[in-house]
Amino acid sequence: MTVMVPSRTPAQITPGRQALDSALHQLAQAAEHLGLDEGMHAMLATPRRSLTVSVPVRREDGRMDVVQGYRVQHNITRGPAKGGIRFHPATDIHEVTALAMWMTWKCALVGIPYGGAKGGVAVDPATLTTRELERLTRRYVNEILPLIGPEKDIPAPDVGTDEQTMAWIMDTYSVNAGYSVPGVVTGKPTTLGGSLGRAGATSRGVQIVALAALGRSPEGTTVAVQGFGKVGSLAAQFLADAGCKVVAVSDATGAVYRAAGLDVAGLRAWTAESGGVRGYRHADALSHEELLELDVDVLVPAALEGVITAGNAARIRARLIVEGANGPTTPEADEILAAQGATVVPDILANAGGVIVSYLEWVQNTQAYSWSAGEVELKLRDLMESAYGEVRTLAAERGLTLRQAAHVIGVGRVAEAHRMRGLYP
Numbered sequence: 001m002t003v004m005v006p007s008r009t010p011a012q013i014t015p016g017r018q019a020l021d022s023a024l025h026q027l028a029q030a031a032e033h034l035g036l037d038e039g040m041h042a043m044l045a046t047p048r049r050s051l052t053v054s055v056p057v058r059r060e061d062g063r064m065d066v067v068q069g070y071r072v073q074h075n076i077t078r079g080p081a082k083g084g085i086r087f088h089p090a091t092d093i094h095e096v097t098a099l100a101m102w103m104t105w106k107c108a109l110v111g112i113p114y115g116g117a118k119g120g121v122a123v124d125p126a127t128l129t130t131r132e133l134e135r136l137t138r139r140y141v142n143e144i145l146p147l148i149g150p151e152k153d154i155p156a157p158d159v160g161t162d163e164q165t166m167a168w169i170m171d172t173y174s175v176n177a178g179y180s181v182p183g184v185v186t187g188k189p190t191t192l193g194g195s196l197g198r199a200g201a202t203s204r205g206v207q208i209v210a211l212a213a214l215g216r217s218p219e220g221t222t223v224a225v226q227g228f229g230k231v232g233s234l235a236a237q238f239l240a241d242a243g244c245k246v247v248a249v250s251d252a253t254g255a256v257y258r259a260a261g262l263d264v265a266g267l268r269a270w271t272a273e274s275g276g277v278r279g280y281r282h283a284d285a286l287s288h289e290e291l292l293e294l295d296v297d298v299l300v301p302a303a304l305e306g307v308i309t310a311g312n313a314a315r316i317r318a319r320l321i322v323e324g325a326n327g328p329t330t331p332e333a334d335e336i337l338a339a340q341g342a343t344v345v346p347d348i349l350a351n352a353g354g355v356i357v358s359y360l361e362w363v364q365n366t367q368a369y370s371w372s373a374g375e376v377e378l379k380l381r382d383l384m385e386s387a388y389g390e391v392r393t394l395a396a397e398r399g400l401t402l403r404q405a406a407h408v409i410g411v412g413r414v415a416e417a418h419r420m421r422g423l424y425p
């Protein structure tokens, strides 16, 4: 079998298809570097299992809407499939497949015993009431029930889902099983077996690798954060706590800038109250494009895929880009940034803190035990710093970008696991 990459007819390319093309391009580069044969490459380029489901939802006015849902298990060779569930109107099977593939490399890179998965429901959660959201979540979980389980596939939060979503998933699965199964999902509320430190784990990981990649005192380092949601807002907070000057942040409602540094805690309080950064009085308004192109030391894209592209990469002035989001930089933009001498700490490394603490949560659940916040943070720091060290060393040895090196390590470990297991029958 050969790897099929559909032709690029612009009219047909959805953002999801673009993300999958990026993921396949990154895999192809790693496969070539590792000298993988065509069969192995094809195996890694295709998901083990993909499920598309139609999810009927009863609306408050009695109408029934039907939305599309997905769960893709890209790889299960190193352990159970692992990855979040995204609620976003633009999600599609291609995007979910790309995100599942990135989970596979991410888990292998940071050395946790999981394969990669992702789920998605094509819906805007902001348009649903809490009860509609609960019905939708429970029905979606019922549709994907045959795939998930603590030893098979463990969902977690992603864009548009949170602790409450995870609690409903845990409950739906447990009611079906007839007993409580906390380990079926991670990112739960701590009252249901969630881990201390999970809520801020992705952001903490972003802070850890950003400071490591900076390689100097963070004092006075200027930072712009694109996406002020679950990951970006806490990443901004942790970077500010470390001494960085967070000068700009954006979210779907707008972008704000203050040369002397934003009061990140004040801005978080404002967004919690008003629903977004727009209208924050202690800063100037900025366009989304201006934020990305600011003359700052560090840029943290922490929202969605495909924001740094061939169209704007040449205007990005940050020397260090730390990807809190999955897939924010296209391969074309990667080349432009590398030629400009910018360093990109790639998603599968920079945002791995979330799945690392998910793993710690799952370990605690399976042992019916819990660790202190300090113990969790130490383990997180240890795994992030050693993965960063390995990536940096390989990149320097072989003249690769950090993304290429991270993929060579992640893909290489999965290919090696396949080789050791052999092919059945």
Ligand code: GLU
Pocket (backbone or CB within 6 Å): 082, 083, 084, 085, 154, 155, 156, 157, 158, 159, 186, 326, 351, 352, 354, 355, 356, 358
């Ligand atoms: N959705 C997060 C990610 O993209 C976390 C996944 C998890 O914790 O399983 O890494």
